[in-house]
Amino acid sequence: MKMQNGDQVLFVDVRDPIEIMFTGFTDAVDVNVPFLIANRGKWHPSKPNFAMEKNPAFEPLIARALADRGLTKETPVILMCRSGGTRGAPSAVALWGKGYKQVYVVVDGFEGSTVKEGPRKNWRLKDGWKNAGLPWGYGLNREKMYLAE
Numbered sequence: 001m002k003m004q005n006g007d008q009v010l011f012v013d014v015r016d017p018i019e020i021m022f023t024g025f026t027d028a029v030d031v032n033v034p035f036l037i038a039n040r041g042k043w044h045p046s047k048p049n050f051a052m053e054k055n056p057a058f059e060p061l062i063a064r065a066l067a068d069r070g071l072t073k074e075t076p077v078i079l080m081c082r083s084g085g086t087r088g089a090p091s092a093v094a095l096w097g098k099g100y101k102q103v104y105v106v107v108d109g110f111e112g113s114t115v116k117e118g119p120r121k122n123w124r125l126k127d128g129w130k131n132a133g134l135p136w137g138y139g140l141n142r143e144k145m146y147l148a149e
Helices: 002-008 017-023 058-068 088-095
Strands: 010-013 036-043 050-054 076-080 102-105 124-126
Touching: 002 076, 010 058, 058 088, 076 088, 088 102
Parallel strands: 010 076, 076 102
Antiparallel strands: 036 050
């Protein structure tokens, strides 16, 4: 869809920028607007990591990204997280009922899902943007990254 329609589609990476820094990025994305942001001041109560909190500016930043490009809420919006379900689908739901007409999620996300057997068990090597051979790297495009205001 992005390749066919170019600038008439908004492609959004909804991962926290710190995660992107360590897992990689594709410059095919138009903008990074995190749905959840790591709060380094809070610890997750049941996992050994930082608490993730909803970005209160998520929807307004999506609206701004569209407006900055001369687009409207009629424009297709594609959302991509790490695996498709943890933030991709919920970020699409967050846009529900706010006037967006065409919201899509990259089902397997940027990294895809984990393999269940073998020496690389639990590694994200199945499906996803990276594993499909699509363009990506560890360099970030500062113009596209979410910077805390």
